[in-house]
Amino acid sequence: MLNFETFLYKNIGAKIKKYRDSLDMTQDQFAAKLNSDYYISLDRYRLSSIENGRANKKKNPYLLTAELIKVFSNCMKCETKELIFGNYIEREENVRLFLLAIIMNSEKDEEEEYIIPFMDFLFRNKNRTITLKENEERYISASGIMKGLNKVEEKYPFFTSGKIYKKYQNLLGVPSLRIELISNLLIKLLMGDFEFANYYILRMSSLCKINGSNEIVYSFIENKGMIGGALIENKHNFYVFANAFEKMWKRHKGLFMEYFEGYLFNKRIKPELKYKEINNKLFYDIIIDPEFSRLIFSVIEKDRFSIKTMDGHYLFYQHLLNRYVDKEIENSIEHPY
Structure with a gap:
């Protein structure tokens, strides 16, 4: 939660x-x-x-x-x-954090540490002693050579901000089954980026081989389980995720801001709802509201037929179709009659 x-x-x-x-x-x-x-x-x-x-x-x-x-x-x-909520710029920043936190769903790694999708966290070794600034000449982005911390910060200001990174940590709790649907829908919305869709397919294929099972993909198809952490495999692939997230936010921030302005920042601040009632339960009611999932479904459909995003979604849906066929074959083998 x-x-x-x-x-x-x-x-x-x-x-x-x-x-x-x-x-x-x-x-x-x-x-x-x-x-x-x-x-x-x-x-x-x-x-x-x-x-x-x-x-x-x-x-x-x-x-x-x-x-x-x-x-x-x-x-x-x-x-x-x-x-209570900050000015518009601060509220906009907070909504981006909400979406990112929903995708990750407070997931932890094998060492029981939160998987935090920020570069200051990811550019550390297991001893957590090497910071991003000490790595500024050592990594490249997925879209081309990107040497130096300044260029990384210029391209990904949201994901390199120490202040935002700290705010994100304040949101962390425990994984919740209640937000798995929204988490997986938001990841599917990222498929509008062709590079991310291709990376997702490769990453899931790798995990299926490692696990000896396609269950992680089948669960994702049904909007169950958590794969946010699995997509942050390493620093190089994180750039693909960050780039897709930034593009998604740029395309649809107006709709997301309208939703949270109406359901949290404006509508809920009224005499009959006291400040003390602005709590975890209220927040969860807002993000699991059927209206929110309907909004994301509609945005995904819009992206599927948009010139800029249709290729990524086509690649992803072809992958889903293939996996669906695989599942039908597996079921027929396990239950022949």
Whole structure:
């Protein structure tokens, strides 16, 4: 289950800390100013917990009270929506993270470590001592020679951002069966990139040989199981994934933003739904809502008949057809009568 509450609270806390830093005030000074200007009781210990996004079940189970939301919105001169979810650019960044986190579904590797699809994580060895900056002249991209960290950052700013990488980690929880459908649909949406579709086929063929079974493919066809981690095989192939994800986002971010603006950022912030009700359950209800899966199905169909993406989808669907035939043959052998 993705940890939306931690993600939300950490973002709110970071926003408040950034504002305090802009005033060049210590926590004691800022707390004193708020107490004086708004007649509230807030000490630096409580402020520190808020800035670090630490909710206390006894003292502040939802990080902020209704009163503190008004106080911080007023002093920071922003709407409640912006305090909680950020400005439009921040919300756009968050939706991209949501989609990426759904694809990965908090999957872990054999060493029980989260598989994190960010380059700062992937450009480390098993001892986690070699960072991306120490590897800047050692790798190339799938689409051609790409030497140097600067070029990598220029092409993939989202996947090389330390700030975004940290925010993604706040979302991690435990794998959930409830989002497998959406996870697999989003991966199928990436098939609009021909290079990714071709890579997917090669990668799945390799895994089927290793496993001695086609089950991983059959499960994916039925939108079951998790393959996000399997697609991040190594640094070289990660570029293929990142490139397909970036292209998909560029094509359809308007539709995804419209969905989350309506179901989370706008529609849900109203008097009958209190701030404290913006929690993990609400987030899950939004991403497993049939309306969301219908949206992705419709986008996949649109891509299948678009000149820019039809080749990748054609290649992928030919692969599905072949695998379907394989399954029928296997079933007829196992159950001849």
